Amino acid sequence: MCSDFEPLGKSSLFTILDACKASTRKSLQGINYFAAEAGEAFDGIRKMIEDKVALHNDSARLIENLKRARFYLKSDYKVHVARSSNIADHCCVYALSDPEKRDFAQDCDHEHNESCAECSNLTRTLNEIERLLEETEEDEELLHRTLKKFRSYREAIEAWKAHLLRSINQDLCRENLLDKLSNDEIYLNLDWAMKFLPIKSREPQSEFFGKRGI
Template sequence: MGAARIIEQYLCYCKEMCSDFEPLGESSLFTILETCKASTRKSLQGINYFAAEGGEAFDGIKNMIEEKATLSSNSDRLIENLKRARFYLKSDYKVHVTRSSNIADHCCIYALSDHKKSDFAQNCEHEHDESCTECSNLTSTLNEIERLIEETETDKELLDRALKKFRSYRESIEAWKAHLLRSINRDLCREKLLDTLSNDEIYLNLDWAMKFLPVKSREPQSEFFGKRGISWHITVVIKNDANV
């Protein structure tokens, strides 16, 4: 991602999340990025399994398209659209999601409401009459890839296997997108709680941090694999101090 794109996302995020916050000027931000260059992480450990499975699903679908490359002239375009959709989920989508939006894919109230159970649903005070180009690209690309598989696979048994694999990949991608939206809604809820926290209240955030694995200086393979480890949970306490 280019420096200009990173700065654009940062300024957009500051504007949406805290309108009265004044970020540094663009020249200062360019200087920071020049000193601390952004880089793509190649190896990740302890990654969220929604993101991990979603990333693997994108790779899996890409491989399926490449296998059909000789049978379709649209394979290169589909792969590019797939890369574009993956990049969008990893970057801009989290900035676009808000509590209330005219775009259904970006509206937390609409997306998280269960329309079959009124106790778990909330009506929006606006119409969802707008669309997101990038969200539409993801949906249309996946639909087009599914049609490509159906049109190019002649053997019924192989077709059933391919469709089952593709739909499994698609579920992982959609689950990743849904997880991102839930995470943003959770963060918005936490921010609201902190803003309304009174002086005689505290906010407790309990979370699983990591797992300690026992290590020996000389350890055979039989003891290295299958470790149970010790789970480590942490609690963060936040209090509103009127004197600060």
């Protein structure tokens, strides 16, 4: 250590620590494959648009709408979802009710007469991309393969959206249980603890199993 080195004062060090706070990075390996597959789906659809010469005039707008939809699902969608909502995409009771089995359905006490601009943007953009793919591809066999790939991407995105809603509904149930706990009751949450060797931030479960370190 240098003898003439003078460290910063305590106040300066605390100021630096306050401005550059430590954060815990969570690995999402093998936990949320819905998010991993949806992320790959958004990237896949974007590549389909960029590779399609016939969509060149609309590519910038469609890609921007996809980015907007992806960001919404990652951020504000979870805030907008509620147990009861006049927007069908945000209403847990409506979304989680089985339309065919009454034992697994519940009637809403309100009308779904409102719409969400961001949810509509996602649906409208995906519909438009599918329509443009159908209109611009002349080869029948290539069109079949293209639509099959696109629809698998779309299913992954919609599955992620459904997963987010189910997760929020589960959290609402947990909060409801905590609110109703009496003074002589406790809430016990048991979960699996895993030790694994991190490889990347996100990965599907198919890549998670069989690795070393578990």
